[in-house]
Amino acid sequence: MTGITIKNSAGKVMVDMTMFISQTQGSVDTGGAAGSITIQAPPAGKTQYYIIVPLVTTGVTGKLPGVTLSGSTLSWAYSYATNGWGFFSANARIYYGYY
């Protein structure tokens, strides 16, 4: 078996580098508007994922983008009712990585 393990002073394993750990590859800020980027491929055998973090206070009216990851294309768009509801496109950072 390859890898290293790290335990805390109580003997609990905190890191087991014989297992897969999810890692981020990069991020993109939406600026509150739809868009898309091409992202680098994951290492062999890895699966890509994305997470979304708002960069502004969303309250209950700030809407996060709907994000899709298709092949090497990461795209996002905002969709909500606009007429008098007070919703807005929350600027958000989309992190992408692999596990």
Added chain:
Amino acid sequence: MPQLIVKKSDGSLLFDTSKITYGLVKSGYLAYSSSWTRRTLKSAQLDPTDGANWTASTSVNAPTNYDQVWSFTVTNAKSPIVFLVGSGCLNGSTTSGTSITYHFSNASTNTKFYCFDLMADNIAGSPYLKTYDSSGVLTFNSLQAPLNIAGSYQPPGPTAPSGAYGVQTAYTGGVFAGRQDDDNVNSSKQDCRFDVALTAGVEYAAYLPWSRAASTVDTQGPTPIAYAVIEGAYGRVGGISFLFGASAGTTLTTGVAPRPSGWYSVPTDRYPVALYIKTADLPFPFG
């Protein structure tokens, strides 16, 4: 670039310290915070598609009424994400100084959260392994439990609209699940839930990066009502589940008979993908 790369004997990558890792910063149970009143149309002749024509939702202390909200707060986080064990739909977050509070509907005090953030050099203790990228940004800190995604899942689409009103099941293969049935139009709630079976006996937590919204007609009480629903995902022992459940502080419409109970206007143009983790090796409660 200084980096530590760990590979398995077959050459496949296990770990690369040049990439930033997410780590656990807090875990615990959600706590009831308040209930958000439902919004009603100010006058019957007004245009319901205009949000300005609806009353405002207010936050009140009424644990059995209205749309109950369960919350937790994380401080000094940079880019936190939240995994749940047990039902919950994220309705938004409020930021105050260095604190972020997350608000969930359709949850309970039995709902567990696991909050992860970009690893940071802000936890005391030893021994440790910390790594930094060439610009001095911490990429790994062994004092934090790392995020280890076990898999991802995209929920199925809704059934085709049927009948005169286009009623749907929000997930093909989903089930109706009553949540609160108390003959009260202000608090009646129902879910459409879709269960995904994973390994039996293993507890999972799930994170939904973004959510869709739709509406439901609820005929549990004597007065049929319509209200908005929001999507959520959560883990449980043996799998994960998706749901569409009441949006907190939703609009409320009465007089919707004879529309059948079910879901309406479920978006199909794009779908979120839930990530899930196993909770067994994560400290709880923590932080």
